[in-house]
Amino acid sequence: MIEQLRDYVLEGEISPETIKSENQVIVTANMDGQGNYYFYGKKPGDTITLRVPKPEAYTDDLLKFQSKEENYIEKEFVIAAIVSRPLAQEQDFLNTEVWENAQSIIMTNEQMKENFGITNYSFIHASPAEGAETASVSNQLLQTIRDVPKAVLQDYTSAIETQRNYLNQQQIFFSSIAVILLIISLFHIMNSMNHTILARRKEYGIMRAMGITDSGFYKMILQTGILYGLLADALIFVCYHYIFRRVMDYYMAHVVQFLHVTSTVPNMVLAGIMVLNVVLAIVAVMIPARKMIRENIISEIRR
Structure with a gap:
């Protein structure tokens, strides 16, 4: 998925090997009402400080960043690239309906484990073969992951098809x-x-x-x-x-x-x-x- 983000790069370069070896991150830019992208004035090569709660126990004060300093992990990262959008979004800690322009900090699973002790965390991205019955594929995937704790399946095929039809209509017009x-x-x-x-x-x-x-x-x-x-x-x-x-x-x-x-x-x-x-x-x-x-x-x- 990190390699696929190359299609959405606004600035910088994406190299999964370099990101892991040099502990870099990819960030998503905000877009204003006129389609201009920005990320707090930061550019690739600049550093950002990321603070996250420790994963032992979550409280309201902890998630509001009002708890004691020892309850947080703070790390400094170099920005490898700025992209216009992420391929997936974590919704456990951030309500995207409220924070429509919420930022995403993207890194590899190895970095999440080494820097913040987060394990057993992964996204799997799958695209159906041409002509495949997406409903049948979704049902099979649901049966496969039904015993996996906290596993969620999101099917975007209908949304993609709707968007594709909309773009085709625009092109015809x-x-x-x-x-x-x-x-x-x-x-x-x-x-x-x-x-x-x-x-x-x-x-x-x-x-x-x-x-x-x-x-x-x-x-x-x-x-x-x-x-x-x-x-x-x-x-x-x-x-x-x-x-x-x-x-x-x-x-x-x-x-x-x-x-x-x-x-x-x-x-x-x-x-x-x-x-x-x-x-x-x-x-x-x-x-x-x-x-x-x-x-x-x-x-x-x-x-």
């Missing part, structure tokens, strides 16, 4: 908006380029009257289309890296509050969009150019 905007953009590009070329019909008519060949005319228009496409690609690149990407990162982290922001568009997709943009610009200018070639030069000049 945003993908649909992107497709609609793409279609609108295509029509806008075609109409704008068509108008740009036809607006210079008289100029092109004079050039044809002065003796430019059809192939020379097509070549000139082709160069214009390529230039428009490249300029648009440069604008897309600048806007994406310095505006759109930052807006997407902010939205996903501070509005949707995703644990992992992966809003980066793959390079192949970005390159494909730029190539498509140049192709569209070429097509958009060649259509009116072909139309002008078919018309009479005198009529074009008079327009």
Whole structure:
């Protein structure tokens, strides 16, 4: 489970061997209302002091940290990494319904035994095979652990499936908006380029009257289309890296509050969009150019 926490690392590195050998810990950060993470101003490499009650006998004063000093164990640890969430949470000492932003200090079982004398404490994380009947698996696990003292089984499969469906619906929604905007953009590009070329019909008519060949005319228009496409690609690149990407990162982290922001568009997709943009610009200018070639030069000049 400690190795799986690497997917949620905000700062630092996770190495189970180093954590055990150097007596380090992993801590979970709080998240404020805007999706910003923090852990009391601490960074990986900083030290924290952890005080826990001795496990002999628990009283109200002991759990409120109002008992005598000799009833507590106090240890100093180095922070190895800060993560955005734990994979499991202990609920015996901390009511998570009251302390929604309760911190988690994560260490290995060996460290818990050596530092605080806590034994027979473990979590087992199991993921069902694809296509397995989770209800049947849960029932079998319950039968297996029914004689184990203080053993608790928590089945998150239905919650995971619900969350996955929610994320799929979000993806479909945003993908649909992107497709609609793409279609609108295509029509806008075609109409704008068509108008740009036809607006210079008289100029092109004079050039044809002065003796430019059809192939020379097509070549000139082709160069214009390529230039428009490249300029648009440069604008897309600048806007994406310095505006759109930052807006997407902010939205996903501070509005949707995703644990992992992966809003980066793959390079192949970005390159494909730029190539498509140049192709569209070429097509958009060649259509009116072909139309002008078919018309009479005198009529074009008079327009």
